[in-house]
Amino acid sequence: MRRSTALPKPPAGQPLPETHVWLTLKTLFPYLWRYRLRVLAALSCLVAAKVANVGVPMVFKGMIDELSGPQQALAMPILLLLLYGALRFSTGLFTELREILFARVTQRAVRQVALEVFRHLHSLSLRFHLERQTGGVSRDVERGTRSISSLISYTLYSILPTLVEIGLVLGILFVKYDLGFVIITLVSLVSYIVFTVKVSNWRIDIRRAVNENDSAANTRAVDSLLNYETVKYFNNEAWEARRYDEQLIKWEDAATRSQTTLAFLNLGQQMIIVLGVTAMMWRAASGVVDGTMTIGDLVLVNAFLIQLYIPLNFLGVVYREIRQAMTDIERMFKLMQENREIADAPDARDLPNGPLQVNFDTVDFAYDPERLILKNLSFAIPPGKAVAVVGHSGAGKSTLSRLLYRFYDVTGGSVRINGHDLRTLKQSSLRAAIGIVPQDTVLFNDSIFYNINYGRPEASREEVFAAARAAQLHDFIETLPQKYETRVGERGLKLSGGEKQRVAIARALLKNPPILIFDEATSALDSGTERAIQSQLEQAAIGRTTLTIAHRLSTVMNANEILVMHEGHIIERGTHQALLAAAGSYARMWTLQQQENGNMAEPEKL
Template structure:
């Protein structure tokens, strides 16, 4: 005899803490209460629809009893027929009115909660965004937003009318017949609810496993596609497919277990309903045989059983969906609970207008406690002056711009603007006063115009064109078929490195802030373009407080002061001429770069 295959056994079930339920409701309630009149009107429609729905079997019973006499045609109650049709229509009418009234409430709540999560993600520190995985976060938001809609719909929109209908049916059975019908119905309902809750809680870990593996697979897919060129460079398509499939196999196993245990849940629910229906019909049939009930009563009980069957079955679906929705929302709420590492102080103030001086005062900084980046760093950038920072990779140069933008807070000392510690200023005010051309320019998957205009969205088209001309970009754009409406592709991949860099320069020029940061701003440009843009950047920097972070020393020769960094410290400082005369680190770097330049020029001849 062949043994039956056992159901896959999930891990021990663990119900979500009640705090998650109340957290969800507390989060959603303010958004729902904005439309309190719509909510109350929708609730009234819900109750009216259920009252009309319960009234249909009562009218039908009277019609059956009326037709059971000797002169059926003469006794046919025309008014009952009209009432029957009216109640049928009223049920649908009130349901659709409920949909109309509640639709905006649900969608507005989803929109506002999603917006809150989106804003919170932008408010989190750079550290969080460097460590996150884009694919997993995007899937968590997508699934969580969809589940909020389901949660609102099921908890505030479906459970209440279902309970109202069950209450009405139980009341009618008790008043018109006897307590036995109520007991059978209540026992069936209680058994159904207990079974559904127990099995659904048993399945909760399987659902979590499905979500975890789904997010992990999506993360791998997005990460691989974002690095499409790298995959091609190393001929690793098969390797990426295997890695993706490894995660899909785990998802497949979890999803199969979820579907199998769902079938077990559905089978148990139907068995309970079948037993309850059989018991009720046996009692009703006995009443008809004994003469205590009419044929209409039998039909009424049967109709009530059918109407109870649907709410009972629906309650099971509702509970499963709520549990699944809470599992999905749990991950999204974790994003909302992420601590904002960098936050404005309660008494934070706006940055004063006028000429700005930047001071790094004995600054200490470490990304990790065991990895010190900056060590007792002090220097000043006077208003309208240009200070350049040079040094080998890993010296801590780019960290200066991140601290000035306050993506991180210093671990020692202070960064100040006009004597105000950055931690005492509003971040929006601070960042509005700074423009940057970063070393690694990433563009939005939109048009060239959009990406330049992003520097100051309220700027006119003429101002965007002027910024493009200043960045030596306008002629190139005009040579394109779609000109400024040309789309740049994902992360700007349709443009060359130099073209992307010029878009970034144009964007910073359009913003025209009092403080400018050029972080390897011309690193991706050829020598001819670099010289042209370098001249323009020097002109733009006039009157601005400017920090230039550079590797090529030829781009910082005209800076008012040059700082040479090594291992997080300033080891030399002075003008270009003074540093060459000192014959130290800067002079050696200059000599080496000049030799490399001469070798490249000789190779091209």
């Protein structure tokens, strides 16, 4: 089947946006202006280098005129030769000084922008991170930071030097020769620049389509590799390769069109340069024949043309690269413009020290406005007490922990700690006071020690070992060849589900927070390990305000209060024994789970 030659669209099907050049430069400028002294010194070196470079052909002209005169004197050409060498050296010296002065500015700007983007991404809401595509975002950040260096380098080392040199050459041609040389040079330059800008602007959407499809292909590849096991489970390697190739075909079409239009641009630029050079040399040669110009003048004009020709010929490439860099930087800065759905209030304060009480006061919440998850929910967790929440999947149990961490703000009502609405507290202070063992434990691709120590990075090795023992993990780690330095693999895939969950328990215990959340904390453990760890969890919860979210009712029997949720409501509440005696929903779930476990012991004897 013949492929379409139409311009590939971005994967989301959105129109290709305009590149906002000045807005992007305005955003980037403050990062450079912090080092204004270095910038100004580098610019001074740039001008000095170009003055020396333009002086070289003039000295060369003087040497030729002296040597071609009727009375050749050796002293003057030797002096000019020394001056020629000094100017050549000065050009290189000031160019390298400019590089030395500006190197720190460029790298520091790249570092600061990359760090700011990284911090901003971490400050965005959970909603953004659930919807983002990791491969595309990482590629945008990588290309954007790399393009900052490219943009600065091309501007300082190509565009500005060329403009300075053009200005100096035009001034010399105007002062030393007639206006015709200036007009020919200006017409050539303007024609070249206008043609380059017009064609490059036409090509920018093609180049952006290449980037969009490159990011989309990378996103598909990363997503597929992250889900390697799932691909294998369903024998879908060919399916994944076909999906990846579908995006690569779009990238190939865009990249091919980009290359062919580049050839057209280069051809037009060469034609303009050739016509300009021919006209200049014809006028200079005519001047020599008429006796109004010397051989040295002809050499000078030719040298000027060559000096302008080389950077001007490269100017087209530079312009394309700068527009490319602008496009990449714009995509990265758009990440910086992502709205922080959850942000600290201007007068936000730290969470006070001491025992903490948690209150959910008539809370309503919806991820999507059309589907309410929590409805008029109210309960309290007194200081040092344990409250458990149980219910069928989809009842809204795990949403409670996300609201308590303030990953989202409530739609109605409020969540309070010691009477303080979470929206009035600093997020860093709030989250420092909470430890969690999540249902789905994802670990860093680092050592077991690093992953446990992540709960409190300043903790000593002995404290990390103690937390591992409390999570019934230490003995297992000691059996491994590299012990605590064993790497867990991408997302912890080298460990079993139970081992990962015990790492998460050890990490939460090491953090030692006043509020603990156990979100299906033992769901991946076998019954024997679960009983061993359950006692450790209960021991760790003593004196702490604890919220336990569980499916296995055997893990919440000792809670001070148990809440039974159904479709966002609390339908029952009480102690284990009281709920069994009520013979309601909780009692039915208990009986069903006991039957599944093959254990029909009388509830009142437990």
